[in-house]
Amino acid sequence: MKTASFGERPVTPLEMSMTIASMLIGVGVLTLPRTLASATKSFDGWMSIAGAGLIAMLLGALVSRTAVKAGNQPFLEYASSLISRPLACLLAFFQMLYFLGFSAYETRAIANISKQYLFDRTPVEYIALAFFLVIVYGVSGSRSGLLRLNVMFLPAVLSIVVVVVVFGYRWFEFGNLEPFFVTGIPGLLKGMKEVVFSLLGFEIILYYIVFMARPEKAPKAVVGGILVAVVIDLIIYQLAIGIFSNVGAMNIIYPTVELAKEIQFPGNFFERFESLFFVIWIMTIYNTAVMGFDLAGECMAFLFKRMTKRVRHLILAPAAMIICMTPNNLPQFDLLGTMISYLAVGAGVLIPCGLLLLSGRKKGTAAHADTK
Amino acid sequence: MEYKSPAEKGPNSQTGRVPAASLAENVQYMKDQLQSPEDLLIKSIVMAAGQKGAVACIDGLVDKQLKVQILQTLMQERLSIDSAGAKSNEAEQGAEEGDGSGDGMPVEAGKIPVQDARYSTDWDDILLSILTGDTALFVEGAKEVLLLGSKGWKSRAVEEPQTETIIRGPRDGFTEDIRTNTALLRRRVKDVNLRFESFRIGRRGRKDVIVAYLNGVVNPQLVEEVKRRITTIDIDDPEGSGYIEQWITDRYWSPYPQILNTERPDKVAGAIMQGKVALLIDGTPFQLIMPIMLSSFIQSPEDYYQNWILSSVLRILRVISAFVALFLPGLYIALLEYHHGLLPSKLAFSIAGTREGVPFPAVVETFLMETTLELLREAGIRLPKPIGQTIGVVGGLVIGEAAVTAGIVSPVMVVVVAVTAIASFAIPSYGFAVSIRLLRFGIMLAAAIFGLYGIVLALIMNCIHLANLKSFGVAYTGPLAPLRLGDWRDFIIRVPVMNMVKRPAILETMDEVRINTDDQGEKNK
Incomplete structure (x- = not known):
């Protein structure tokens, strides 16, 4: 049945910030204290987070500038008007690969962590499959519904972080943070690289900007969303180092989940809080994965214009499942993550920024031609 | 009305058939059409001017007093009738075919002491009017029929709503009679902009439906x-x-109700005032409100009559109860079958101790008990009221106790089932509570x-x-x-009345x- 259109008011900047934040808060935060602790000494990782945050915000602002430039037309259409359709198709292919890989990576992470913290006997394949089916269910609905889902889940995720922080400070030892400023520049840079990788994902603004009521506010919204993620990274990192110390955090696979394990409530109501923490965290990881899958479908739609949504999903879902199941062990899984991150930097960040330059030049020459 | 219902013409419609000039023929036709049932009253009369006529109505649907009045007026001298049958000018509009003046209705509508009277030359219209409680007047030699509004039947008095009881607030509820219901609504919303648009739906049932809203x-x-x-x-x-x-x-196909039904006029009036639309439907005390949101189900009209702090806390309690009703049995299964570690060890031991003799795994146990509970509920509704309560008590206490003693289920399970049931009763909307019951099994x-997971x-x-x-x-x-952060003023927290400035x-x-926050007192529209 046709519905009245008046309720379909597009997304506000605040909601877009929440969407970006839920995209960025995913698996990365769960392992961040470990990767950062291995790269830096003592508590110096905070500089890496701050620096990487600034870089990410700058890149985010640039990418969203590109999105704003595209105006009302979809990003890929805009790209093909700038760099010709074959090149745009290549870009679409890489972005599709990236988004699909991203989605698969998050799913595999969910399966791995679930196996470690929730069930020990259930095979990883089944856990991932169940998650994937829910993702397919999610993308078969409306896309603005997905954006609404972000807005629904983010508060729950933020409040669980607050709970962890409030109850976790009992074990916080300030001595663990000392000494300050002992890491060299290379270490900091290496740490920054890790943080930037965990902050990738803001490229979704390229596609979701069409839902915004006032697209010109996109850069602000993106920067706001990244800021939320950076603040959460900082809070979790300092708590993890304060509780486990640098050496401890380095040797725990999922330090953030272990943080939740340390928590004890008055009256011992929950014995193992980390299960609950992780279960809530699944919601934000789901958001990340489902948006990735949705956008992979969107890129594919650009490549194959006549394909229906159902067929696209029927092709993409098994592909993602295969990517998801390819790594056999943790190092391979980490390698997959690194590969996807490089793909993200290339296809998701650098090329859109290049497009921005290109469009600026084109506009410049056009203006120049006008004056002639 | 610009909206014509597709069901305007019934399946037994005689489109275009018009009454004849002969009285006997008309009466016979009417009798044939309705197969002269027992409740069809046709009274032949001789009017004051000596003309022959007939009055037809359905017994039980007309106001007896009004009918006597009509007959008296028709038969007494007071009614002056032109023997030529020419009508007064004001009645001309009702009869386009009345140009052959001999065919017109000789009785002036304005002289009959009823609220609404109109002329008709369409048999469908005439028969439907008779069936809805009007009285039809046939006169010898007239092709037109005068339809006199004489509706009046036995209807239930306005009583306290059965399904949505509240402690503080008005006690009247809708009835099955749509007129009573519109009156109840009018008494609450005395705005000139309150609009009632009526539709008649159903090829055979011909239900009156009124769309009520506040214009502007x-x-x-x-x-x-x-x-x-509605017109579809x-x-x-x-x-x-x-x-x-x-x-x-x-x-x-959604398990969630997307339209709210209510028996409470104050709820409908409140919704209309908020800018929603209500549907009043003849023949049922349950009226519809639309559009609604999920939050509508945790809100009760009582919230607005009470102190705002109390209302807010109660709403939070209802949200918690909705979550408990939905998740508690599932959590019980998950904790016992998969995650024993999540429970505090003392509690885990005591639960394990009570489950010692239970032969089933927690899954079977939970499904067994939840199904029993649903069974009890259903049985309680079907049985006559006094027995229904007994079933609740007998079922809840005795079966639960006996099941524990027999070692079929553990005492903790009984506690879980009972808490779930109580939590689902705390949800103000029955329709939503049913959805939750259904989803709980999922x-x-x-x-x-x-x-x-x-x-x-x-x-x-x-x-x-x-x-x-x-x-x-x-x-x-x-x-x-x-x-919409502005709408959070009346979402889970209800802010003081003075602060609910906007719709x-x-x-x-x-x-x-x-x-009106304007000190001048001028309402700016």
């Missing part, structure tokens, strides 16, 4: 959409509001397969469904998502302001 407040697009959907209804008989609700709902299934996946699926759901174009999860933004009303 409600979004006109919403009213248009409601009216459009083409069914022989839409019995009660349930048929109409199901027909015009956005997604009929959650239990998910928990049985994947434990906590399954529960969270089920929760995510549920949320996706809710995020995609709309009620007449309004997002179902508002004002949470899409985020819900998500309804996009024409007049947004509820409270």
Whole structure:
């Protein structure tokens, strides 16, 4: 049945910030204290987070500038008007690969962590499959519904972080943070690289900007969303180092989940809080994965214009499942993550920024031609 | 009315058939059509001027006193009738075919002491009017028939609503009679802009449906959409509001109700004042309100009559109760089957101790007990009231106790089932409570397969469904998502009345302001 259109008011900047934040808060935060602790000494990782945050915000602002430039037309259409359709198709292919890989990576992470913290006997394949089916269910609905889902889940995720922080400070030892400023520049840079990788994902603004009521506010919204993620990274990192110390955090696979394990409530109501923490965290990881899958479908739609949504999903879902199941062990899984991150930097960040330059030049020459 | 219902003409319609000039022929035709049932009263009369006539009506649908008055007026001298049958000018509009003056109705409508009287030359119209309680006057030599409004039948008195009882607030509830219901609404909303637009739905049932809204407040697009959907209804008989609700709902396969039904006039009046649309339906005390959001189910009219702090706390309690009713049995399964470690060790030991003799795994136990509970509930509704309560007590206490003693279930299970049941009774909307009962089993299934992970996946699926759901174009999860922070004043927390300045933004009303904050006292529209 046709519905009245008046309720379909597009997304506000605040909601877009929440969407970006839920995209960025995913698996990365769960392992961040470990990767950062291995790269830096003592508590110096905070500089890496701050620096990487600034870089990410700058890149985010640039990418969203590109999105704003595209105006009302979809990003890929805009790209093909700038760099010709074959090149745009290549870009679409890489972005599709990236988004699909991203989605698969998050799913595999969910399966791995679930196996470690929730069930020990259930095979990883089944856990991932169940998650994937829910993702397919999610993308078969409306896309603005997905954006609404972000807005629904983010508060729950933020409040669980607050709970962890409030109850976790009992074990916080300030001595663990000392000494300050002992890491060299290379270490900091290496740490920054890790943080930037965990902050990738803001490229979704390229596609979701069409839902915004006032697209010109996109850069602000993106920067706001990244800021939320950076603040959460900082809070979790300092708590993890304060509780486990640098050496401890380095040797725990999922330090953030272990943080939740340390928590004890008055009256011992929950014995193992980390299960609950992780279960809530699944919601934000789901958001990340489902948006990735949705956008992979969107890129594919650009490549194959006549394909229906159902067929696209029927092709993409098994592909993602295969990517998801390819790594056999943790190092391979980490390698997959690194590969996807490089793909993200290339296809998701650098090329859109290049497009921005290109469009600026084109506009410049056009203006120049006008004056002639 | 610009909206013509497709069911305007019934299946037994005699389109175009007009009454004849002969009285005997007309009476015979009417008798043939209705097969002269026992409750059809036809009285031949001789009017004051000596003309022959007949009065027809259905016994039981007409006001007896009014009918006597009509007969008296017709038969007494007071009614002057031109023997030529020429009508007065004011009645001319009712009869386009009355140009052959001999065919016109000789009785002037204005002289009969009834509220509404009109002329008709269409048999469908005449028969339907008789069947809805009007009295028809046939006169020898006239092709026109005078229809006199004489509706009046036995209807239930206005009583306290059965389904939605509250402690503080008005005690009147809707009845089955649509006139009483419109009156109840009018008494609450004395605004000149209150609009009632009536439709007649159903090829055979011919139900009166009234679309009620506050003009100048409600979004006109919403009213248009409601009216459009109503006119699509083409069914022989839409019995009660349930048929109409199901027909015009956005997604009929969703377990969640997308239209609110209520017996309380104050609830309908409040909704209309907010900028929503209400449907009043003849023959049922349950009236419909649309559009609604998920939050409508945790809100009760009582919230507005009480102190705001109390109301807010109660709403939070209802949210918790909704979650408990939905998740508790599933959590029980997940914790016992998959995650013993999550429980404090002392509690885990005591639960394990009580489950010692229980032969079933927690999954079977939970499904067994939940099904028993649903069975008890259903039985309690079907039985006559005094026995129904006994079933509740007997079932709840005795079966629970006996099951524990027999070692079929553990005492903790009985506690879980009881708390779940109580939590589901705390939800103000029955329709929503039923949805939750249904979904609870889905959650239990998910928990049985994947434990906590399954529960969270089920929760995510549920949320996706809710995020995609709309009620007449309004997002179902508002004002949470899409985020309308202004509407949070009356969401889970209800702020003091003085601070609820605006109507819900998500309804996009024409007049947004509820409270005049202007010191001048000038209401700016």
